[in-house]
Amino acid sequence: MKSFFLSINKCVEMSYFHSSLSFPSSIATLLLLFPSNMFNQKPSMAEDLQELILNLPREKNLDGTNSLYLFKGAWVSAYVLRAVDSFQRHFIAQDTDIIVASMPKSGTTWLKALTFSVAKRHLYDPRESPLLTTPPHELVPFFETDLYMKDPHPNLEQLPPPRIFGCHSHFANLPESIRNSKCKVVYICRNPLDQVVSFFQFTHQFKQDGTPLLSLDECYENICRGVHSRGPFWDNVLGYWKASLERPDKVLFLKYEDLKEDIISNLKKIAEFLGIPFTDKEEKEGVIEEISRLCSLDNLRNLEVNKNGVRPSGAPNSSFFRKGEVGDS
Numbered sequence: 001m002k003s004f005f006l007s008i009n010k011c012v013e014m015s016y017f018h019s020s021l022s023f024p025s026s027i028a029t030l031l032l033l034f035p036s037n038m039f040n041q042k043p044s045m046a047e048d049l050q051e052l053i054l055n056l057p058r059e060k061n062l063d064g065t066n067s068l069y070l071f072k073g074a075w076v077s078a079y080v081l082r083a084v085d086s087f088q089r090h091f092i093a094q095d096t097d098i099i100v101a102s103m104p105k106s107g108t109t110w111l112k113a114l115t116f117s118v119a120k121r122h123l124y125d126p127r128e129s130p131l132l133t134t135p136p137h138e139l140v141p142f143f144e145t146d147l148y149m150k151d152p153h154p155n156l157e158q159l160p161p162p163r164i165f166g167c168h169s170h171f172a173n174l175p176e177s178i179r180n181s182k183c184k185v186v187y188i189c190r191n192p193l194d195q196v197v198s199f200f201q202f203t204h205q206f207k208q209d210g211t212p213l214l215s216l217d218e219c220y221e222n223i224c225r226g227v228h229s230r231g232p233f234w235d236n237v238l239g240y241w242k243a244s245l246e247r248p249d250k251v252l253f254l255k256y257e258d259l260k261e262d263i264i265s266n267l268k269k270i271a272e273f274l275g276i277p278f279t280d281k282e283e284k285e286g287v288i289e290e291i292s293r294l295c296s297l298d299n300l301r302n303l304e305v306n307k308n309g310v311r312p313s314g315a316p317n318s319s320f321f322r323k324g325e326v327g328d329s
């Protein structure tokens, strides 16, 4: 009976993710973000947002486009602004949810793979993991660039627990239900120098329009001013850092560099934090090592599924796997 429920669980989960992500890729202008019928109805929050946008501070994104807005204290790309607003306004957390939070280019993809593998290990043996056939960003979709981009009110109730989501929002901007429920938040932070190099390389890999990219020096300057996607850096990082000190049962604060140095003890830390520590039997059977191998950069990068395909933002799946070095500055 248990295995019956487990397989139902698996089917629901896999079919949901495969069907939910085939929506059009990046949206170029803000106007496209608002369906025209919205303007015939009584003022909605989205209309308020559109009016608000006119007065938001605006700066150049690191990809050279003039499309970064300061929204609730965080710099957000135009194409995702509405989704960020919908998510922050409407998402209702469940106590069993797991949120993988980060700034872009901090090792989010890695942490998604690790968290998924730890949290779902009762369903999937690492040797038959869905990670072998599905990119980490599809198994653990972002609230902003995946779920709420597709639909301002996505139906997430059907997902079997634990639901695992990715998120780039500042801690202070998370929906109240995330901050107040018993759901868990795992955050990863990375040395900002490596992060900016990673971002610079990332944007150079798949820049689509003809807008000239910022030079590396301009990128550094903007980042020092706090003007970069989901910046300012310190506001993003310190929000989660303080929350992890105040509520260690709620927020686990991890560093990319620590994971690189000792993945095994960090996997144990993640499992303990999620309330599902590895058993002695699992340790003896080498389950932790299996997960670490499965989620290693070399393994994920060389899987066919991660060599092909494109994210809704237009970024190829392959662009999330580069050097993965500490001190690549």
Ligand code: A3P
Residues within 6 Å of the ligand: 102, 103, 104, 105, 106, 107, 108, 109, 110, 194, 197, 198, 199, 201, 295, 296, 297, 298, 300, 320, 321, 322, 323, 324, 325, 328
């Ligand atoms: P580099 O560009 O420095 O190589 P994010 O997932 O937040 O977008 O971060 C991407 C960075 O994490 C990239 O860094 C990428 O190479 C690295 N990365 C991706 N998967 C990884 C893994 N399994 N192990 C270690 N680093 C990984």
